Amino acid sequence: MIRRQAYKFQLKPNPEQIASMKSFAGACRFVYNRALTMQSDIWRNGDRYIPYNKMAPWLVEWKSQEEMSWLSNAPSQILQQSLKDLDKAFNNLFSRRATFPSPKKKGKNDAFRYPTQRVKLDEGNERIQLPKLGWVRYRKSRSITGVIKNVTVSMKLDKWYVSLQTEAEVDEPSSQQSSMIGLDTSNIECITTSDSTDFLSQASLPKMERSLEKNIKRLRKKKRFSSNWVKQRHKVNRLLNRISNMRKDHFHKISTTLSKNHAIVVIENLDDATSLPKHPKSTKRFISNETYELKRQLDYKLNWNGGELVTVRERDDNLRPFSYDATSNHYGKLRAERILAAGHAVIACGGAELLGHPMKQEPSEDGISTAI
Structure with a gap:
């Protein structure tokens, strides 16, 4: 069977990395809210919802505009993940599992997610390499097992954390107890x-x-x-x-x-x-x-x-x-x-x-x- 497990550690970034992470979280929030506004206008006009594969070209268009050129400072992967989160929110709405998506606010759920293509983990030296952030140290509390599928960086109470979701193939468990x-x-x-x-x-x-x-x-x-x-x-x-x-x-x-x-x-x-x-x-x-x-x-x-x-x-x-x-x-x-x-x-x-x-x-x- 496949076992999915998450590991969460507190990061120890330097001041430059903290400033960059705040900027990345703000860019993801901006992309999410801007795409949500556009989807809401489409919804009110009675047009069909635009899925993620048609929303992705919006990022290229926005980055080419002078007033939004600052989006190029953030990794493109995390901005794409933000649009995927919006697409998932609308799919939950259509499946009646959730209500209409609400805009993201600064200070609440400040986070961004990386795919694993460009992420490197060095457990021996207790550090992780993230795109456009470099090597960031973290407080290691336990060893990581399995293959890393995605990496999420989040902030809570002015502290930054990294969460790693892993998958591992394990034998089918059998209980040793009968009570x-x-x-x-x-x-x-x-x-x-x-x-x-x-x-x-x-x-x-x-x-x-x-x-x-x-x-x-x-x-x-x-x-x-x-x-x-x-x-x-x-x-x-x-x-x-x-x-x-x-x-x-x-x-x-x-x-x-x-x-x-x-x-x-x-x-x-x-x-x-x-x-x-x-x-x-x-x-x-x-x-x-x-x-x-x-x-x-x-x-x-x-x-x-x-x-x-x-x-x-x-x-x-x-x-x-x-x-x-x-x-x-x-x-x-x-x-x-x-x-x-x-x-x-x-x-x-x-x-x-x-x-x-x-x-x-x-x-x-x-x-x-x-x-x-």
Whole structure:
């Protein structure tokens, strides 16, 4: 099987390289927004959408114009990739997987992507060669395996990162475990399994969340776009990033432990949870968004280890939350056991997630069970 894996490292560029990367990101943003404006005008006039192979000549035309000649300073590959991103956004729109594409803004998703033709990686010296940037050093945290397919350079909180997507041919995995476990994620601060194992979040996280709330209140009291407002916004963004990284690290520890010790993990789709009636919709949405990252990690890690992730819809209306104390796991254990039982029923009776309940099996005349 083909395993796709991504590696992300922090770059250590010099001031000249930082200026060039900011210019490249701005050029990609300009190309994307200009092409989007032209496609929007075509859309309003009732004409057909222009695909990427017909958008690509626009770059040559724009570079030949004096007011946009600065686009020639950026590598042509990253500008082409920007048009491919727009083409993918419109294809998602036509397939009803997304809404109409929105323009890119400075400071949000500042990034550009290289194909691998002219990229060289020197892991021994911890550096990577990028077109029109030269050799850029990075902080190596692990070795890279597989063939590099594309390289993305991005900026977040004034720090630059490089992401490398690789592909490797590996043997079909087979799980070394045979156990099955249920996982309750209704309380994000204390994720509980059906065997009474608690995964408590970091002790410093509640303190950081209270600090975040205070800083958000301070931000609201300041005049928008003033110097103090900009400083306070950077402080809020740093806290948000810190909390997000702590959550991801916590989920990585949980998913690694479960994927190595169990063959099947059963988790609930909290979007349709019926045993949490006292939760407002906003709280349910927050819990669902927080656990999406955990589901994503469990899915690919179990797949790599030969396991399986089963998603069910727990429908026990008799369960009512009576305690959300992170130190108490009684309610979480009850829900995890119910989720595990629902997972057993789905696997044994051929249930489907979309049905919300396992399909019944009735014996046919020839003695073979038939799902109804």
